Amino acid sequence: VKRPHLDPELLAQRIRAGERTAIARAITLVESSKPAHHDLAADLLRILRPDTGKAIRVGITGVPGAGKSTFIDSLGRRLIDQGHRIAVLAVDPTSAKTGGSILGDRTRMGELAQSDQAFIRPSPAGSHLGGVARTTRESMLVLEAAGYDVVLVETVGVGQSEVAVAGMVDTFLLITLARAGDQLQGIKRGILEMADVITVNKADGDHESEARVTARELSIAMKLITSDPKATRPPVLTSSSLTGKGLDEVWQAILDHRARLEAAGQLQARRAKQQREWLWALVHGELEDALRVSPAVNAIRAQLEAEVESGELSALEASDAILAAFVRDAEDLLRH
């Protein structure tokens, strides 16, 4: 069956009207690795551009088990009650290997997923971070054009994915847990430095007072952690998705952070900088992808690596050989 020709103008119109099937189709297009789709996606994003950039963009990270999904479920429903439309995206470069570790299972945000005012999209299948970050960023633009005014980008709390998410959001929320004495264990230092707001989650029942102690300790620890003594330290709050207590305060802290950026004229500057950095991340990402799939490079890669590790060949000589091979493939690989 021949599929009808895809008209980006028509698709954009349906996205602006908020049609869910059109949105889903656009995201599939953006996630596709086919060269023809690449051009169509670029066309579509160009058409949608005037309608993008209007959402409150929030990154959410936390250690496994911190209750990110349930938190997003509860917070999302509150925001819908206040009249917002919520998009939830995920950046998880490991999902391809593990079969979808975050947001893959819709039931984890069961109630939010039922709402007409929410659009939940699991992490795209993509074996490397660059690819996942690109499609998540572009999906965010599609969802903004569709009128979602709050975009929550969930990520996994380990490795480099936080850096990618920090490069696409206005405010970064870290969700952690009360675990007496070692509440910092398992959270990488760099992630603490990136956080704009922190909440100690699952602060309910027996754990409520423990969570409050942890929040206080964490707030003191942030003083040590912050390299720049003049930097604003992130507020450390407590929250419970179960009772709902603290959720409004966390959201208010996110809005306060954003308002401070706006008042200082930094929101536009931050986004412009994110765009410029994103441009070069795309360029470098494409170069790395091309290097990885280059047949000429792959034909010599293992041999050269072994010779360099054993000391038979210098890294310099091997690098020259790889670049010479890469040049042979570059034109084919880099021109779309």
Place this chain on the structure above:
Amino acid sequence: VKRPHLDPELLAQRIRAGERTAIARAITLVESSKPAHHDLAADLLRILRPDTGKAIRVGITGVPGAGKSTFIDSLGRRLIDQGHRIAVLAVDPTSAKTGGSILGDRTRMGELAQSDQAFIRPSPAGSHLGGVARTTRESMLVLEAAGYDVVLVETVGVGQSEVAVAGMVDTFLLITLARAGDQLQGIKRGILEMADVITVNKADGDHESEARVTARELSIAMKLITSDPKATRPPVLTSSSLTGKGLDEVWQAILDHRARLEAAGQLQARRAKQQREWLWALVHGELEDALRVSPAVNAIRAQLEAEVESGELSALEASDAILAAFVRDAEDLLRH
């Protein structure tokens, strides 16, 4: 005047004999950005390779004012007294701008610089880290071939240069100061995580007991800082370049760390891994250099960045345009 033809075999012979002028000439060759020198340097390093890899390689970092140079001066002289030959190199990508911030001023290591058994080389002029890291690494190989059995690589304690140095040494020493209450201020978290040995320096006179308290506090703080609870935590010592107290203990801790690596069979594995990572760092560095100097890219760079920042153009479209321009120059730029 036509310079005599440079014979890499002959130069290698003179380096192995420890001739200082030959060593200096080889390092100048390695630091040169001229294509003809690139090939000569590659030849030279290939010839020297069997004589490299035998030194104890130590990275040294610390906040400005921690007394790195004086520490290296004192430690270096002690090691010479014990029969070692010491090479001191620096990685400081900012030196081109500031006119040589570390090791540029020989007088800062006045006594060590007088010794026949020491070779001190300031950070190469190079505007970016990749270039500085490359030439430092290759200079280290030249100095190993010349029989220097301890190589100290000093770096600046900020930014990414520590990562580059950690990729070329066996053991990483962090020099810090006693400053009651905020001894962690100014040290990036990532650098603390990289340290194999830490010393609180300037532990003399009135500051000795303060330094010891700081060392104890820092040792406790490292427990919080370490992400992996099973990881070996670095010993935190105190030292004084003035009195010499603690210098032997710091050197012993460096040797102990190295011995642990060797006993576990990790030293060779670490170096093989460093070589492989270095190969790919060189490949990526060359690609980035080519991207930066590409005339076709530079002709459109500013315009595209401005359009992306203002939102007129998507990052995706601009990235495609940059890559298409880059491909036109790639063959010329990447083939040596």
